[in-house]
Amino acid sequence: MTVKVENLTGGYGKTPVINNINFELKSGEIVGLIGLNGAGKSTTIKHMLGLLNPMQGKLSISNVDINEDVENYRKKLSYIPESPVIYDELTLQEHIYMTAMAYGIDRETAMERAEPLLQTFRLKQELGIFPSHFSKGMKQKVMIICAFIVNPELYIIDEPFLGLDPLGIQSMLDLMVEKKEEGRTVLMSTHILATAEKYCDRFIILDKGEIVAIGDLASLQSQTGMTDKTLDEIYIHVTQGGQQS
Structure with a gap:
């Protein structure tokens, strides 16, 4: 490559x-x-x-x-921006699903890839939460997870x-x-x-x-x-x- x-x-x-x-x-x-x-x-x-x-x-x-x-x-390619781009109406899990859909990845595969990342960044319990309520650091972790599930x-x-x-x-x-x-x-x-x-x-x-x-x-x-x-x-x-x- x-x-x-x-x-x-x-x-x-x-x-x-x-x-x-x-x-x-x-x-x-x-x-x-x-x-x-x-x-x-x-x-x-x-x-x-x-x-x-x-x-x-x-x-x-x-x-x-x-x-x-x-x-x-x-x-x-995937991109992690300097300032997190978060959609107010989507939960953390829905952000993962949206990223998967954009790259033609099925939901099951996306969640399998996300699992260790959620564990690493301590967001496993936040899947049903709207990241718009997260701190900037947590929002940045959402961006990282979404970028890295793409491979x-x-x-x-x-x-x-x-x-x-x-x-x-x-x-x-x-x-x-x-x-x-x-x-x-x-x-x-x-x-x-x-x-x-x-x-x-x-x-x-x-x-x-x-x-x-x-x-x-x-x-x-x-x-x-x-x-x-x-x-x-x-x-x-x-x-x-x-x-x-």
Whole structure:
């Protein structure tokens, strides 16, 4: 499985937010997408999800081009947003059923896959509850459960740790490692660079809508001439001219 983002330029209006983005993701790796606020991380993700139409460029997962077969393309990925998207009128179990229906998974299979996740995130007793009443951390766990019952080729995860307690964060990281070991791929956008350095195999650093560095830590150290420096130090170095927004 290969995810390809080729010559991607795009944004929300006529002025591009990201320019000529190129990278590949391979099976069995966790890749960190990092950059300052406004660097283009969310815009890149929205294009990969098919929520924005690119001005130019190609997107594909396992040779399925988003422009040629968007339905099949989307079934190859799942997404955990930064802010949970909860439907007030649906219980936790109905959120699981809705996700299953969207991906063509039968309810029994969905609940079998959800069982260990519900146990891990301590939500087994909440199946009949409306998550709109949950705390933000609990809502985020609903998003995680729904994303992980799909078993897609690619997981796109945007700031996954916001609102999670330390146990929830570790459980989330353990799930990501488990999926990596199964040969699946995780693209994770995060500002928690110490965690990214520990768990990610490679990094894509964005600044002002362009990729300014890409590779594993040793490669980034070599590219920047910052031997033995941490990801945090390299990140600050390559983005120090950036403007936060």
